[in-house]
Amino acid sequence: MQGINPYAKLSRQIGYEFKDTGLLKQALTHRSAAKQHNERLEFLGDAVLGMIIARELYDKFPQVPEGKLTRMRSTLVKGDTLAELARESDVGELMNLGPGELKSGGHRRSSIIADAMEAIIGAIYLEAGLEQTEQVVLHLWKSRINKLDPNEHPKDAKTRLQEFLQSRKLPLPVYEVVKITGKDHAQTFVVHCQVANLNSPLEGVGSSRRKAEQQAANLALETLMND
Amino acid sequence: MQGINPYAKLSRQIGYEFKDTGLLKQALTHRSAAKQHNERLEFLGDAVLGMIIARELYDKFPQVPEGKLTRMRSTLVKGDTLAELARESDVGELMNLGPGELKSGGHRRSSIIADAMEAIIGAIYLEAGLEQTEQVVLHLWKSRINKLDPNEHPKDAKTRLQEFLQSRKLPLPVYEVVKITGKDHAQTFVVHCQVANLNSPLEGVGSSRRKAEQQAANLALETLMND
Known part of the structure; x- marks a missing residue:
């Protein structure tokens, strides 16, 4: 179907359009589907995301001690949150999965799309640098960051x-x-x-x-x- | 002793001179010594360091899978490595510690100076931005990064x-x-x-x-x- 861009909704949601579609495709490729998969990008994206969120919380909560910053950051970057964001951007539908993983559901699937979300962030960072990645992340996480309460009691084990x-x-x-x-x-x-x-x-x-x-x-x- | 800069050796070692000595002082202040201590800077420094090292390993080892990148990164940013670097820069001698911590030695002391090392990195990032922090980190870690072997067998538990x-x-x-x-x-x-x-x-x-x-x-x- 010429002319139709399968990534249009994703681009709109994340507020970033990839120049190199191959890079985005790699970020959406699980290791079960191809040799050029997203694990290295995920490694990079995880670090970049952690850094951007750390800086944002540091600036936004100048009086809050380290322990609470760490806890808030965990909430923002944990798998569940990443999977939610991935779902909002239809990441699941766009992924390249091996035959075994195609059928997987529930927890396993959530973890796969959460990882892909990190890989997408890594890919943006590679292609466009930190500043633009920061914009994308802060836009995507905006409502969740605004909802944070540093004094919320953490749930016990x-x-x-x-x-x-x-x-x-x-x-x-x-x-x-x-x-x-x-x-x-x-x-x-x-x-x-x-x-x-x-x-x-x-x-x-x-x-x-x-x-x-x-x-x-x-x-x-x-x-x-x-x- | 007018005219003598207590931070001269540290500046030389890390290859960065702080404009705001107060910020450096905060990075060197343990929570046992003052209200304005280094824990928030450590939170920031940890994230920045992790990101810089992740990017460096990603670029330096284009063929190495994620698992090995993660392991190499852990080796580079673990407490022992940070404490070694802190010792090379006389961080221990420059720290402000509470009376209880002044006497502490061994493992406890290593962990305090390792944290301060991260706080210093966080402080450089705040004052000078990512690019300069990258230069400082890659210079400090250079020999350790060059010695890395992605195929080294990790020690078991x-x-x-x-x-x-x-x-x-x-x-x-x-x-x-x-x-x-x-x-x-x-x-x-x-x-x-x-x-x-x-x-x-x-x-x-x-x-x-x-x-x-x-x-x-x-x-x-x-x-x-x-x-």
Whole structure:
């Protein structure tokens, strides 16, 4: 279909038109589809995005301590956020995927388009330099940056694990104290967290039951995420 | 002592002279010493450094896959490397530390000067922009970048844990298989790794004894590092 640019909507959404369509195509190519895939661009894009967001938060919140800046940045650059932005730009429809990945859905697919979003940012940086990439990123992230509240309480690991499992319609985790050592005010708790689709319980250790549970929940989350 | 610039050696080493000495001073101020400390600058410097190194590796190794770029970048920006560079520039002697931190040595001190090194990079970026920061970073890191070998085998977690403990004159870890489930070719191993100065063993799970041990060693390393 001559004359029709498949990337028109993407260009409009991100506010940038690639001169080198080949570069954009590479950013949209998963490693399952071709040798010239997007992983190196993703590596670059991840770093550039992190830097642009860090600078923006540094300037926008001059009184906010480092810990809160770090937490806000994580929220902005995490996979879920990238996948949302990718969906808004129809990245999924434009991707080149291998036959195996074409059928993948859910979490796996989200992670593929999130990576492609980073690769697109890397590609813009290569083609147009930092200043223009900054414009694109700040435009894309604008509403999310404006919504940030530095004092929002971060969700703890147990809450995040529960939400993760619920969103995937999996049973809730079971926590069990398996060992208490030390006496009175110097006790150490060992807790197991059993998650339905993990073979073996995750262990957490802490000076209180709550702390040990949070640690175990954190490990469970990490294990599930890397699955 | 009028006329003597305490920052002369630092400026020479990093190849950059600050216009705003107050900014440099802030980069050299630990949170234990004053309200105007270096943590926000460190947040910024970490991101800028990561980006500059990512771009350099991307350009220098056009054929190297993302996994190896990521590993090389970690080597270049890890705390040990930053602390070495800080030592070469006498950062330790120039720092403003609170009374408690003044006495600290070893690992703790290394981590403080490594953070200051990142803060200095953040401060240069604020004062002079990305291009000049790039020059400073690539000059400082030059010999380390030239020595990189993308095909060098990364050390596994058990080796790293052993080296970590030996360098601190601590006893070696003890590994123990505590559970094997499944049959024949679908077994799951649960291994405990006991480290002398940790209260409770770290648990690893894997489809082989070796994999479970590596996971447990990794957790032990993380726990020790965050101690």
